[in-house]
Amino acid sequence: MAPYKALYGRKCRSPIGWFEVGETALFGPDLVHQAIEKVKVIQQRLETAQSQPKSYADVRRRGIEFTIGDWVFLKVSPMKGVMRFGKKGKLSPRYIGQYKIIRRVVQVAYELELPQELSTVHLVFHISILRKCIGDLSRITATEDVQFTGDLTYEEVPIGILD
Template identity: 50%
Template sequence: MAPYEALYGRKCRSPLYWDEVGEKALVGPELVQMIVDKVKIVRQKLKAAQDRQKSWADLKGRPVEFNVGEKVYVKVSPMRGVVRFSKAGKLNPRYVGPFEILEKVGTLACRLVLPPSMSRIRNMFHVSQLRRYIPDPSHVLEVEPLLTKGNLGEELKYEEVPIRIVDTKEQVLRRRIIPYFKAQ
């Protein structure tokens, strides 16, 4: 419905609706009929444009269905200043995972089993954010033990200490010189 009709509970008293209200005799049937014909033409052209856009959109879209128990990757959305899934930067992967689908919520959402390290992230995702995982026997990841030297802290952080300066370089700009050092 039109905003006017939603606000006031009746149709707007414009020439578009005079044929429905019964004021056709006041203005003249030719003017009202001409306006009604124009409105029909506009509606037909809008419908044709919507159908054309829908046909192009349907060509690009692909129906994606996932089943319970399958493994999928989750897309890491690169937004400026937002770190998701503890990943940031442009060289990090676009997708993380694989994660198992716990249940389907409707036709377009899936609930995933996330590890405890991602407990703060909501575990329901739209299918457009998921990519199918194709199992590969060579894709088995082996867990390597962490560094056990004494410099590893409680939060798994360590301090890097340079051993020696390998190379030096100076970048000459117009008003200043920037020294660069390559450390081992």
């Protein structure tokens, strides 16, 4: 069944057949003018219907741009039952690392400097799976600097006396 018939319960009539059977109509400028007006109304309604979802999507869209040398987090897509980065399920990280942007490939794709552990991953990522790292990178402690024991505890050692 045609969508028009399902919606209105009757067959869609073309501009030529808008008159009923037995009814006479003159084919002239009036008929053409009416058809053009109906087409304009239909186009306006279609445009309105199509712009509504776009306006909802535009509200959520963020205008993000990165520059070369920025630090970003990389979004990982968790798969059910797969253990990545040492955690499983809802405790698995949403974003990993702090990676430096090497170059901008296109307006929405960037190449990252990845460590050797992620050598199997492609270096170019879409902007939607990157999150800007905000903060002071000098305050981040490297894991090599902290000496862990077997039960994952560590001894606190003061770096310097401030007062």
